[in-house]
Amino acid sequence: MTGPEESPSFRLAYVPGVTPAKWVRIWNERLPDIPLTLVQVPAAEAPEALRAGEADAAFVRLPVDRTYLSAIPLYTETTVVVVPKDHLITAADEVTLADLADEVLFHPLDDVFDWAGPPGEPAFERPATTSDAIELVAANVGLLVVPQSLARLHHRKDLTYRPVTDAPQSSIALSWPEEATTDLVEDFIGIVRGRTVNSTRGRAKPPAEQKQQRSEPKRSEPKGTRQKSAAAKSTGRTPRARTAGAKQQPKRGRPRRGS
Template identity: 50%
Template sequence: MANGSGSRGRGGTPRRAPGSKAAPAKRVSAPKAKPKPAPRPPREAPRTFVLGAIPGATPGKWIGLWRERMPRVALELREIAVETQVAALDEVDAALVRLPLAASDDLHVIALYEEQPVVVMSTESHLTAADEVDLADLAGEIQITPADDVLHLEIPDAVAPSFAPPSDTAEAIATVAAGVGIAVVPMSLARAHQRRDVEYRVLRDGPVSTVALAWLRERTTPDVEEFVGIVRGRTARSSR
């Protein structure tokens, strides 16, 4: 009599039917290794970018952008004199200067903007009656030219003062405020030394003053290149 176990071999192992194939063994995959975290970039060492600026320069917008993009690099603004602006480049990373500069292979120079010349006069001067003036309107006026003059303008038919030139623009404008003569300066300097007892008018046919960014070629660094990009209007994502 059959015992019901004819389909099984000894030990209960199922028998394969003749000609049948064994089922493939299942592969057990090894557990995937967790990816290693990317190494953190090295922390920048604190440093300072030193920007020189001649009187009248207005780098406020660029300084604001620098602080947004380069929060770990402090920016120090250092005033430099026009008469020593080239020598001052040895002590700063870059500087806002006034052109012209003597041609040199040692310098990078990028012209940025031009300033209009203005005539500074006493509030009592007859020249205040006009909105703008021409050189011809200044004939017979006493021309006060300070020692730090940047325009190098000789007004036709102007009168030379009988006293020594003022030491700087501030002193020249103080002299004008006293009712003695006129001074011709870039507009930014007139604004910087604005007083209640003086006014200024645009000199339509006077020489402009160009402000430029300059730095020594041998001192070109990533920080300098970053500032150049800022003044040229490149965004934080654009390449150099």
Template identity: 60%
Template sequence: MTAPSLTLGYVPGGTPAKWVRHWAQRHPDAPLQLCAVAAADAADALRAGDVDVALIRLPADTGGLSVIPLYEETTVVVAPTDHLVSAAETVTAADLAAEPVLLPLDNVVAWPDAPGTPIEHQPENTEAAVELVAAGMGVLIVPQSLARLYHRKDLTYRPITDAPTCPVALAFQDGPQSPLLEEFIGVVRGRKPGSSRGQAATPPKRTAREKTLAKQAARAAAGKVARKPGRPGRGRR
């Protein structure tokens, strides 16, 4: 009999390692399969059932999907190490106004008014665009994780302080979920092992007065149990 498993898709720059580790500790008999997907294809992969759950970048076409926002990535500019931007720790959009900018076909930064002059040639993907940055054709604006993923010794990157952030979310198909998927969603949300949304809520803590009254009631009950039948107020001689 085939062991149950779950397939997790993740876009370039996605970092599922923490959740993969936690899952392996809790469910060693239910493998979590990893599947790399292009950012533009992640939502379609979910709708087609190629993956059960995925780390996706927003904005995206999420029709038919449930989405849980996870975190916001810093947007950076990638440039050669001898570029002027390397002289500062951060830059602004105004600093890039006169720069030629590469826009790969898989661009994931939603910034309609991005600074710079777009280069007519659009690289097929971000990795190819990084090669062109190294060749001196222009700079590249990407989420920080992609700058790290495709890092080269002859390139550097700097945060753009007034750029929009790049959201990352967990997505899965709408509708009833399998127990494994429900469990994985719980792992991502930080639910502790053994906890369940169906468990009764923890009773509220009692106030000091309620505790005092409870102790008095307990003492009174104990006195009634200990007292033997007979005339009240008179002990045995």
């Protein structure tokens, strides 16, 4: 639970390729008094940033250490190969790893794929970053296999990409330290999962305010009143009008004496 000693702010880390804008917008609408700070971190450093307390939660690339971190998988990306626009591969709508066997493929040090054996012909050396590898692809030195979001992040007019149908895929998840599941973390989980403000696990509004918005229970009418109303609707007459035409019983009085 959030303690009074904690700063009323939320730090959200995210790895390259993730666009957290829509979730940040909802946070600002629901919790305008609690600032959300974005921190971009390399994919390999995101779990350590959570361990070190540098962020309250993070969008990470799976897998993560589940003995320490909780994670909610969100989506799996399409894997693509980045090529120059005039490359022969652009003639196909999609390719396989076998189609890349004779190509020089870069394997940067920050590669997000855990290759058992990188496909294609190995490059002379491994680029330090994906961004460096993109520059080499633009220089017509080789090709690069990455998640689609990274191909879009490093978009260049002279490059394009095609899906690789049988390549490994990268999945994005929301993660946080299991032992630090604060109320603000729960709030952000609710936003990412699409919960409404008034959902049972939402915390965007104080409990007192939520109670005020609840509608009051309807007051029940006495049983006899409901029965009379139903009878009136079925006959079109009020109970008094219905009994007015009934045969009147003669009044009983004392017998008159004979003259």
